[in-house]
Amino acid sequence: MTVATHPSMSDVPALDVRGLSVEFPTRKGVLTALSEVSLTIQRGEIVGVVGESGAGKSMTGMSVLGLLEPPGRISAGEIRIGGKRTDNLGESEMAHIRGRMVGAIFQDPLTSLNPLFSIGQQLIETIRLHSDRNRAEAKAHAIDLLKQVGIPGADERIDHYPHQFSGGMRQRVVIALALAGNPQLIIADEPTTALDVSIQAQITALLRELCREHGTGVMLVTHDMGVIAETADRVAVMYAGRVIEVGPVDEVLSRPKHPYTRGLMGSIPALGARVERLAQIDGAMPRLNAIPSGCAFNPRCLDAGPRCRQVRPAMVAEGKGAAEGGVACLVYDGGVQ
Amino acid sequence: MRSAANALEVDQLSRVFDVSAPWLTRMIDRKPKRYLRAVQDVTFVVERGKCLALVGESGCGKSTVARLVTGLYRPSEGAIVFGPSSDGRPMEAQMIFQDPHASLNPRWRVGDIIAEPIREFGLREGNDAINGRVAELLRTVGLSADDTKRFPHEFSGGQRQRISIARALASEPEFLVCDEPTSALDVSVQAQILNLMRKLQDELGLTYLFISHNLAVVRHMADRIAVMYLGRIVESGETEALFANPQHPYTQLLLQTIPDVTSPNRDRQMMGGEPPSPLDPPKGCAFHPRCPVASEICRSVAPDVRQRQGGGSIACHMAPID
Numbered sequence A: 001m002t003v004a005t006h007p008s009m010s011d012v013p014a015l016d017v018r019g020l021s022v023e024f025p026t027r028k029g030v031l032t033a034l035s036e037v038s039l040t041i042q043r044g045e046i047v048g049v050v051g052e053s054g055a056g057k058s059m060t061g062m063s064v065l066g067l068l069e070p071p072g073r074i075s076a077g078e079i080r081i082g083g084k085r086t087d088n089l090g091e092s093e094m095a096h097i098r099g100r101m102v103g104a105i106f107q108d109p110l111t112s113l114n115p116l117f118s119i120g121q122q123l124i125e126t127i128r129l130h131s132d133r134n135r136a137e138a139k140a141h142a143i144d145l146l147k148q149v150g151i152p153g154a155d156e157r158i159d160h161y162p163h164q165f166s167g168g169m170r171q172r173v174v175i176a177l178a179l180a181g182n183p184q185l186i187i188a189d190e191p192t193t194a195l196d197v198s199i200q201a202q203i204t205a206l207l208r209e210l211c212r213e214h215g216t217g218v219m220l221v222t223h224d225m226g227v228i229a230e231t232a233d234r235v236a237v238m239y240a241g242r243v244i245e246v247g248p249v250d251e252v253l254s255r256p257k258h259p260y261t262r263g264l265m266g267s268i269p270a271l272g273a274r275v276e277r278l279a280q281i282d283g284a285m286p287r288l289n290a291i292p293s294g295c296a297f298n299p300r301c302l303d304a305g306p307r308c309r310q311v312r313p314a315m316v317a318e319g320k321g322a323a324e325g326g327v328a329c330l331v332y333d334g335g336v337q
Numbered sequence B: 001m002r003s004a005a006n007a008l009e010v011d012q013l014s015r016v017f018d019v020s021a022p023w024l025t026r027m028i029d030r031k032p033k034r035y036l037r038a039v040q041d042v043t044f045v046v047e048r049g050k051c052l053a054l055v056g057e058s059g060c061g062k063s064t065v066a067r068l069v070t071g072l073y074r075p076s077e078g079a080i081v082f083g084p085s086s087d088g089r090p091m092e093a094q095m096i097f098q099d100p101h102a103s104l105n106p107r108w109r110v111g112d113i114i115a116e117p118i119r120e121f122g123l124r125e126g127n128d129a130i131n132g133r134v135a136e137l138l139r140t141v142g143l144s145a146d147d148t149k150r151f152p153h154e155f156s157g158g159q160r161q162r163i164s165i166a167r168a169l170a171s172e173p174e175f176l177v178c179d180e181p182t183s184a185l186d187v188s189v190q191a192q193i194l195n196l197m198r199k200l201q202d203e204l205g206l207t208y209l210f211i212s213h214n215l216a217v218v219r220h221m222a223d224r225i226a227v228m229y230l231g232r233i234v235e236s237g238e239t240e241a242l243f244a245n246p247q248h249p250y251t252q253l254l255l256q257t258i259p260d261v262t263s264p265n266r267d268r269q270m271m272g273g274e275p276p277s278p279l280d281p282p283k284g285c286a287f288h289p290r291c292p293v294a295s296e297i298c299r300s301v302a303p304d305v306r307q308r309q310g311g312g313s314i315a316c317h318m319a320p321i322d
């Protein structure tokens, strides 16, 4: 695996997704869950993925992890992790990639931990699977990882079982486990949603710190805009299976371009000040089997014009390219009339 | 009732749960009975037409207070007194839950779900009047009269929460207890529901006991806030005053740790430690193992709740006396 460590390859992005589409064949026809999603994540960079429930955030993460549930399938596009193409790999090859090149952190830490084994056994196994350390070296590294994620008394706690830890502690252990294979990329899907507010900040700060240190790219999937604002470098906003705006976090959050992003930002109650009425996007996101023609957002959009019902807006790139920054709205691409 | 301006007065409310292992297991293992104090000595008032919010971390006792107030649990100690409603009888509280999916009967049509309390309390005579009232309630919460024939699963999460609100309003309550009403919803849908709740409060003069762990939501909704930690209210006060000048170290830490979109802090100080187990609460002030300013007395003596000028309260040895 020289691809990952070769110094001249360090500008190869941790993740490069191009034109990814995912379909679910059903009895009533084929549902398109993801449509032409493009996204890059550099090493050491944290990219937030936000959007309403059902927008396709988790689906994007699962595609990258090679964990799409059948009959879901990738129907177009390419996925590269650390320069290596992975969307066309079989399950056994993908199992090898998971852990070594891409780690995962999910909302419920218990889905990532085996209740029957001590956390030490699980960490040591993962470390040995992905490196040539012997048992004693692997154990020393496991203890070191537990210390890095802030587990007090790591040399003793290593023999404890998942149920003996609190929710916040378990999520720390999962982060240690995700880092154990020294991957280039971590997919973190709602990693703090199940945790208490005071613990959320601990976990996101930890994730940020460790990924900087290890040079790991992170896809941070969350619906919490505050977490994104404080953790991510760039953010991608999804709506009805598409990325509709992507860019540096302070740009997108303080000067959102897409009408949906603008509505979303206005609908968040702010800590700083109380308003009489929150901005509100009327209606709801369409179901996959009823996505409107043209721009999927047009029935709810205050800026919509006749063209929005006919033309599907493409991502208009800004800066380095569509996967780095851009917006998919006709206002910025020939107008709505 | 100390004041007719109050819709609800709660005095020294406590609730203890018996969480012992079964009798036989206890005898074999020689273990004593175990009790969990979910709520302890909680005192607050909710003024008529106002919104009091209870905030705090998971397990601190917010939902238990809500269930005590709505009569779903009996208090172990203390008093819950509702003020008179506009027709002179004591107010009754209706409850809105976090998960609109679980609180709506999936086999009933929406029309029947909303009509049930109207029939049960005999609030309208005859089917026409009842159907008219159901249609009116659906419009009030931003749904359409045609929705009566559909089943709950045919609606989105936000729409189901609107149905729960319509059902709660059907019995014409003046007091609503809302336990995390938007926590299961997306931010854009949350905004729709919060706007609706504010509008209903203005139009119908409702009083709210509003429970949330989201301080930004609470700030948007509440006139007053009570912060809970491990079963007790540690600080309470007017919303703006509490946000501007939190006195209790726990409130200060909570306000410091929440990520904010409008003024993100990327070098946020982390709050040390985790909430302790309510089964085995720390001695003295329950917050002392995490408190940055704890001193010797905090480890042995639980602080009293002191009333503050301007109607707030505080329970901390170190807080200045005013």
Ligand SMILES: Nc1ncnc2c1ncn2[C@@H]1O[C@H](COP(=O)(O)OP(=O)(O)OP(=O)(O)O)[C@@H](O)[C@H]1O
Binding pocket: B017, B018, B019, B036, B037, B038, B056, B057, B058, B059, B060, B061, B062, B063, B064, B065, B213, B278
């Ligand atoms: N019926 C019960 N039997 C035993 N213990 C209970 C019962 N109901 C609640 N508890 C315990 O009482 C404490 C307070 O619970 P409560 O549900 O009020 O917390 P909460 O503040 O609403 O938390 P959350 O934010 O997670 O909803 C918890 O430790 C809980 O486990």
Ligand SMILES: Nc1ncnc2c1ncn2[C@@H]1O[C@H](COP(=O)(O)OP(=O)(O)O)[C@@H](O)[C@H]1O
Binding pocket: A024, A031, A033, A051, A052, A053, A054, A055, A056, A057, A058, A059, A060, A069, A070, A072, A288
């Ligand atoms: N197994 C499946 N079969 C059909 N559709 C699915 C399946 N899993 C997810 N979907 C749909 O794909 C879309 C994206 O889902 P998801 O990525 O989980 O959303 P998010 O994480 O943004 O909330 C949703 O409309 C969801 O209903």
Ligand code: SF4
Binding pocket: A258, A259, A260, A295, A296, A297, A298, A299, A301, A302, A303, A304, A305, A308, A313, A328, A329, A330, A331, A336
């Ligand atoms: S393309 Fe048209 S409908 Fe879509 S977001 Fe832009 S203005 Fe609105």
Ligand code: SF4
Binding pocket: B248, B249, B250, B285, B286, B287, B288, B289, B291, B292, B293, B294, B295, B298, B303, B315, B316, B317, B318, B319
């Ligand atoms: S009483 Fe002591 S431990 Fe408790 S909050 Fe105040 S200073 Fe901290």
Ligand SMILES: [Mg+2]
Binding pocket: A057, A058, A059
């Ligand atoms: Mg998801």
Ligand SMILES: [Mg+2]
Binding pocket: B062, B063, B064, B179
């Ligand atoms: Mg609760």
